[in-house]
Amino acid sequence: MEMLELDGAPGGGQLLRSALSLSLCTGIGFTLQDIRAKRSKPGLMRQHLTAVNAAAQVGGARVHGAELGATWLRFEPGAIRGGDYSFATGSAGSCTLVLQTILPALWRADAPSRVRLEGGTHNPLAPSVDFLADSFVPRLRDFGIEVGLALESPGFYPAGGGVLHATVQPAGELRACAFEARGELERMDGTALLSGLSSDIGLRELAVLQARFGLGEDARHLRQVRPSRGPGNALMLRVRHAAHGTTFTGFGERGKSAEAVATGVADEAQTYLASGACIDEHLGDQLLLPMALAGKGSFTTTAPSDHLRSNAALIEKFLPVEISWDQQDETTWRVIVEE
Structure with a gap:
């Protein structure tokens, strides 16, 4: 079996998860050294270990070093x-x-x-x-x-x-896709999701979105989780264009006001809306792998994030593709995948 030697020091859990996905899809094994070495708690944490074990079960893989805190892993994919x-x-x-x-x-x-x-x-x-x-x-x-x-x-x-x-x-066989134009803005709506917290928090968050984007009453939604399994709050702003819809999310935390949570979501959405990009920064990271498995494709995005750059370098180790990005203007980049 072909094996790759990978360095986990520059990245976090995303590098591990992408390596697992690519290994299962290509049949190429890997060893990963210095897993999450630069994090405050290096090595495999529980959710990383769950991903390793899930990949092993789905792909009939042989795994060495899969334990909490491990900084080295060997993964040999199967069927x-x-x-x-x-x-x-x-x-x-x-x-x-x-x-x-x-x-x-x-x-x-x-x-x-x-x-x-x-x-x-x-x-x-x-x-x-x-x-x-x-x-x-x-x-x-x-x-x-x-x-x-x-x-x-x-x-x-x-x-x-x-x-x-x-x-x-x-x-x-996957279809090659190009996501380069999002079309006209059709609708925006916000949802405040709350668990074990006062509805007032969600109403204040939604009021910020209403003030920033003019959301009507029918575009503001308040959801309470019942029964509650503990306190929690997520604010989602859905932005729907003719050819693509994306969702921006913020999370409440102790010591952070509802207004601050909503302002963060609104600012992120505003950056996207002010650009000519079809795909937001976070989704771009996630579309890179299926696009590479399809063999070619492209999309426009607000900026090539560090995650996208590290993902691209990893993908090129497993697959015979080249990934590049070119700046189109001050707010928009084009990412290209080709064989």
Whole structure:
């Protein structure tokens, strides 16, 4: 088996998850040294270990070094198997990051799959379930990939307890896609999601979005999680253009006002709206892998993030593609994948 030697020091969990996905899809094994070496707590944390074990189960892999705190890992992929799976982070670790790790393998399986995931569904520094459903899954459909998501119960940090269900259909050869023009703005709406907290917090967040973007009453939504599994708050702003919709998310935290949470979301959305980009910065990171598996494609984005740059370098180690980016103007970059 072909094996790659990878250095995990420059990156975090994203480098590990991308390596697992690419290994399953290509049949190329890898060893990863110095995992998360520059983080305050180096090595594999619980959600990273869940992703490793999930990838191993889906891909019939042999794994060495998979334990909490490990800074070295060897992963030897086997045959991908569709079917029914269940994974739990055992904490508020992100369900969505675990799901994104195994999705590329499952859409290449020879049978449909159903996946049940437990943990955090709305986490800082991870795509929320709403983001996946609103932004990521529709673009996967353009590649010819069918994924269904159903949120049974939300889970916030630190309590967790969320449950997410996913269905994945086998996909044939992926279609090449170009996401370069988003079209006319059609609608914006905001949702404040609360668990074990006063509704006043959500109303204040939505008032900021109303003031910034003129959201009407029918575009402002307040949702309370019942029963509550612990305190939590997520604010989502959905921006829908004719050719693409994206969701911007902010999270409440102790000592941070509702107005500050909403202002952060509004500022991020405003940067996107002021640009000529079709794809926002975070979604660009996530579309790079299916685009590379398709062999070619392109998209415009607000900026090539550090995650995108490190992901591109890793993808080029596993796949015979070249990934480049060119600045189109002050607010827009074009990312190109070609064989």
